[in-house]
Amino acid sequence: MATDLEASRLMIYRAADSLDRADPQASMHSAMAKRYATDLGFKVCNEALQLHGGYGYLKDYGLEKLVRDLRVHQILEGTNEIMRVVISRKVLGGNRG
Amino acid sequence: MHFALTEEQQAIQETALAFARERIAPDADKWDETSHFPIDVIRETAALGMAAIYVPEDKGGTGLSRLDGALIMEARATGCPAISAYISIHNMVAWMISKAGTPEQIERWMPKLASMEWLASYCLTEPGAGSDAAALQTRAEKSGDHYILNGTKQFISGAGATDFYFVFARTGDASPNGVSAFAIEKGAPGLSFGANERKMGWNAQPTAQVIMENVKVRRPISSVASRGRASASPCPVSTAGASTSAPARSAPPGRLSTRPKPTSSSAAHSASTSASSRPCSSRSPTWRPTSKPPAS
Numbered sequence: 251m252a253t254d255l256e257a258s259r260l261m262i263y264r265a266a267d268s269l270d271r272a273d274p275q276a277s278m279h280s281a282m283a284k285r286y287a288t289d290l291g292f293k294v295c296n297e298a299l300q301l302h303g304g305y306g307y308l309k310d311y312g313l314e315k316l317v318r319d320l321r322v323h324q325i326l327e328g329t330n331e332i333m334r335v336v337i338s339r340k341v342l343g344g345n346r347g
Numbered sequence: 348m349h350f351a352l353t354e355e356q357q358a359i360q361e362t363a364l365a366f367a368r369e370r371i372a373p374d375a376d377k378w379d380e381t382s383h384f385p386i387d388v389i390r391e392t393a394a395l396g397m398a399a400i401y402v403p404e405d406k407g408g409t410g411l412s413r414l415d416g417a418l419i420m421e422a423r424a425t426g427c428p429a430i431s432a433y434i435s436i437h438n439m440v441a442w443m444i445s446k447a448g449t450p451e452q453i454e455r456w457m458p459k460l461a462s463m464e465w466l467a468s469y470c471l472t473e474p475g476a477g478s479d480a481a482a483l484q485t486r487a488e489k490s491g492d493h494y495i496l497n498g499t500k501q502f503i504s505g506a507g508a509t510d511f512y513f514v515f516a517r518t519g520d521a522s523p524n525g526v527s528a529f530a531i532e533k534g535a536p537g538l539s540f541g542a543n544e545r546k547m548g549w550n551a552q553p554t555a556q557v558i559m560e561n562v563k564v565r566r567p568i569s570s571v572a573s574r575g576r577a578s579a580s581p582c583p584v585s586t587a588g589a590s591t592s593a594p595a596r597s598a599p600p601g602r603l604s605t606r607p608k609p610t611s612s613s614a615a616h617s618a619s620t621s622a623s624s625r626p627c628s629s630r631s632p633t634w635r636p637t638s639k640p641p642a643s
Contacts, residue, residue, distance in 0.1 A: 263417060266412070266417040270413050309376065315376065322546075328478070
């Protein structure tokens with residue numbers, strides 16, 4: 251879980267840095283980071299809930315809120331399926347589009 | 348290639364973490380349960396320079412980088428992801444205005460956005476145009492010296508509670524190039540909102556439809572369009588929204604006139620200065636609980 255979180259963080263920072271440097275790959279890096287970090291962010295929170303057993307399912311421990319809040323990140327700002335479309339266009343078509 | 352934050356970035360991160368810990372986290376569960384949008388707390392972030400984070404200083408923003416922005420949004424999300432996400436949307440709109448707005452539009456709107464006197468909503472998605480954003484149906488028809496907007500936007504964060512709506516509408520053909528951006532202020536005749544959606548999460552911010560019925564707008568947010576090429580798309584309209592465009596890093600000469608002019612670029616300097624209302628900038632990234640009086 252910690253490794254997933256760290257990998258997600260690195261991809262986000264990398265994408266942000268690409269935007270700052272106007273890197274031609276910035277949109278691909280952004281799409282990859284969005285796809286990866288939102289998928290892994292949700293997974294880590296869901297696993298954290300599991301780790302807490304029945305208590306993770308209660309509102310008192312904050313885990314279920316994170317799972318509910320993070321689920322939508324896989325959908326909004328371009329679903330993660332659309333991120334894959336953006337990535338595949340870049341990978342298969344050079345730097346087009 | 349660097350994998351370490353600068354001292355400045357660490358200070359920015361600590362500021363945002365402290366804000367999340369002191370001002371967001373204690374009430375996050377309550378806001379979630381009661382579907383409360385804490386506008387007062389959100390507005391406090393503006394005083395820290397977190398409302399127009401990566402808008403250049405000469406355009407009225409804080410002038411930080413996207414990476415700084417990512418650090419801030421990540422740190423704020425430790426308090427509540429839904430609150431941090433809404434503020435990131437506000438920041439995105441402020442940035443788009445700074446990129447696509449005319450100097451007059453930037454001058455008129457940026458002070459209100461950077462101070463969060465106005466909160467912003469980003470209106471791209473429609474009931475029938477989500478993943479295929481370029482298929483949007485909202486129309487903006489030229490009528491004399493202004494435009495008339497008609498259409499419905501779906502899943503709009505902040506809708507009904509925010510003051511400034513950044514709307515994509517079709518001014519030209521059916522391609523992505525036929526789309527322009529417009530700004531509508533709350534209270535505009537013909538602007539209305541759907542019911543607050545009942546959601547699985549993100550309950551600390553409202554989500555609703557934005558409905559436009561003959562809303563009159565003077566001109567698009569685009570210096571290109573204002574010169575007569577109304578069909579040009581002033582902003583990237585991709586299925587990934589604004590997140591895929593790549594702005595050039597700027598080296599702004601000025602700062603917001605409402606902010607103190609820094610005298611030192613040393614991050615350590617800020618530790619010795621007063622700070623409850625200091626903006627999050629490259630020089631003065633500190634935050635103190637509001638209950639504490641400023642050191643000065």
